[in-house]
Amino acid sequence: MIETVATTPFTDQKPGTSGLRKKVKVFQQAHYAENFIQSVFDVVKGKQGATLVIGGDGRFLNREVIDKAIRMAAANGFGRVVVGQGGILSTPAASNIIRQRGAIGGLVLSASHNPGGPDEDFGIKYNIANGGPAPEKVTDAIHARTKSIDEYRIASAASIDLDAIGESQIGEMVIEVIDSVADYADLMQSLFDFTAIRGAELTMAFDAMSAVTGPYAKEILERRLGFAEGSVRNGTPLEDFGGHHPDPNLVHARELYDLMMSPHAPDFGAASDGDGDRNLIIGRGIFITPSDSLAMLAANAHLAPAYAGGLKGIARSMPTSAAADRVADGLGIPAYETPTGWKFFGNLLDAGMATICGEESAGTGSDHVREKDGLWAVLLWLNILAATGKSVKQIADEHWGRFGRNYYARHDYEGVDSAAADALMTELRGKLGELPGQSFGLLTVEAADDFAYEDPTDGSVSRKQGVRVLFAGGSRVVFRLSGTGTSGATLRVYLERYEPVAGRLDADTAEMLAEIVAAADAIAEIVRHTGRTQPDVVT
Missing domain, CATH: 3.40.120.10 (Alpha-D-Glucose-1,6-Bisphosphate, subunit A, domain 3)
Structure with missing residues (x-):
């Protein structure tokens, strides 16, 4: 009835x-x-x-x-x-x-x-x-x-x-x-060389964060790939995620990070989030930012069977570092800079214009589905490690030696009063025209804009997607308000410094970004608007 x-x-x-x-x-x-x-x-x-x-x-x-x-x-x-x-x-x-x-x-x-x-x-x-x-x-x-x-x-x-x-x-x-698991596990097995991964005898720790990825990870990593039982941690989905915040970053996955920085670290560490579309990648003694992970996966994707024929293009969200652009240039394929939101990547994937896409918010994926995919990224990393016999750190060092390094971090100011956050962005947009030519410490503003995107697949235009301040030499800072929270506003500040191949490639990220952090506060007056002297989360 x-x-x-x-x-x-x-x-x-x-x-x-x-x-x-x-x-x-x-x-x-x-x-x-x-x-x-x-x-x-x-x-x-x-x-x-x-x-x-x-x-x-x-x-x-x-x-x-x-x-x-x-x-x-x-x-x-x-x-x-x-x-x-x-x-x-x-x-x-x-x-x-x-x-x-x-x-x-x-x-x-x-x-x-x-x-x-x-x-x-x-x-x-x-x-x-x-x-x-x-x-x-x-x-x-x-x-x-x-x-x-x-x-x-x-x-x-x-x-x-x-x-x-x-x-x-x-x-x-x-x-x-x-x-829930079988069809997805079969899809992953069709994309990657499970025999090579199994034969490499790698060790790993995967934190499912008491969220949805647990059953998928147990089936694929422990059963099909033969990783030791217990390699998947917090593998049972819980209605409250065990009281934890299922966000795979260095704050909420601290236990995994500490393990990977310890003398007892396995070869590879990874985590996924509440619904399984995000990922965290950590090698023994080295954290790989999502921006770098996208670039490194794209540069080495040909080592996996599904991508052996090469990539059609690489797409990244605007706040994501330009590291992937340098890979696209090196491979001679298109690079696309889109607003945040996987629907923009979906248009490019449907049109056959891109193969691998990624966002700085720990989301990467390819044309196998139309969402970001946490376990897909983990498996592509494992395929690359198995095919090369190299460690995560070796892959990273060689990548930076070839393309240069984009030092990168995201500062999140969570639960900011919505009116204060809106005022910050309004004032910032109002001063964009006067920023070019101004200097902040040793940094000189080359250009500043409010990012707009014209979709090459249908001509649609998306405006006010985030404020970009571009410095001479390839560094930049981006300001956005996030729409993924449920209370207040989250101000996200994206900080990026480019070091060429001949530059400092093994320095401390915080040290390398300190001057850009100072410039970001001076430009947007974050402390005055929010009352915050430091971010809640740094990723």
């Missing part, structure tokens, strides 16, 4: 770059999740009889909202819902299933790297038929619908057993519960 429920709009359901993210208690309001899901379904064209994929990262509220989403899908005319066992699908695994099954799209229930639990965060994101995040024209339409919605449709049905693999039905719609 299909029930039509009267409702009234909520005023705070504008999806960001990664869907709608709010505190759990917000989603627990009567009709809140239903309003948003119905708004998505109202926007989707051609849904009658179509296949929809649903899965999430296992955080608190995951099962409850999946149950509602399945029953609403039945009431809205979908023909089949494919859902991960236990309601679990990592974000890249969901993208893969959408593509494999020819689905019209999918609902990914996650707040990514944000904390989970009854008092923490939850999120819903809609991915389109290519497996990637919905573009702005779709999210804008969803938002518009949330502002006028007056009813939603939901099927009355017994509670759905998400743990039993197989098929069941609500009315005419088939519910197919699948093994």
Whole structure:
């Protein structure tokens, strides 16, 4: 039986770059999740009889909202819902299933790297038929619908057993519960040389951060690749991620970092985040920044079977360091600088213009799916180590010796008063015209702008994507407000100093960036606007 429920709009359901993210208690309001899901379904064209994929990262509220989403899908005319066992699908695994099954799209229930639990965060994101995040024209339409919605449709049905693999039905719609891991693991085995990795007898530590990647990592790393049992740490997904913050950076993955800097370090260390799309890469005695990881993976991708024929292009988000650009130049292939958000990469990948993409926020991926993919990056690193017989540090040193080094860090000021953050960005934009030619210490501003991007695939233009201040010699600082939090604003300051091949390639990053840090505060007056004398997180 299909029930039509009267409702009234909520005023705070504008999806960001990664869907709608709010505190759990917000989603627990009567009709809140239903309003948003119905708004998505109202926007989707051609849904009658179509296949929809649903899965999430296992955080608190995951099962409850999946149950509602399945029953609403039945009431809205979908023909089949494919859902991960236990309601679990990592974000890249969901993208893969959408593509494999020819689905019209999918609902990914996650707040990514944000904390989970009854008092923490939850999120819903809609991915389109290519497996990637919905573009702005779709999210804008969803938002518009949330502002006028007056009813939603939901099927009355017994509670759905998400743990039993197989098929069941609500009315005419088939519910197919699948093994969350198998299809993704098979995809990874088709891309990389598992025999070579297994034969290299490497040792590693992988921190799944009590999040969604645990079952995938255990199957691929320990079972298929033969890494010792226990190589995967915190491998059981928990609704609250064990009380930890599932963000793979040097603050929240400190235990892994300390191990990799110790005399007892294995050959390779890595971590992933809440929904499995981000990664952290650490070698014995060396941390590899996400920007450098993108560049090094691109430079060595030909060592893996899937990329042996070369790359079509490399894409990076604007805040990501220019290290990947130097690789593209060396390989004689295009380099693309896009706004933050994987949907921009998806356009390039769909058009066959790029093969490998990456963001400084620990996300890298390729044309195998339309999302960033944490385990993919880990496996490509392992393939490179196995093929070369070199350590992570050797790979890095040789890379910098060939391309030069982009010293890089991101400073996050979290929970900043939104009005203060907006005032900082407004004042900064107002002074862009007068910055060129000014000197800050030994740094001279060469150019300054508010980054805008014209998509080469469809001509669409995205403006106000972050303020760039470019210094003579290839160094720069970038300022952005992040849209991935659920309270206040996060000011992100990206600091980059380029050292050519003949320069200092083995210096301390903090030392090399000190002058740029000082310039960033002088230019944006961070202390005056925020009251903060130092960032909350440095990555």
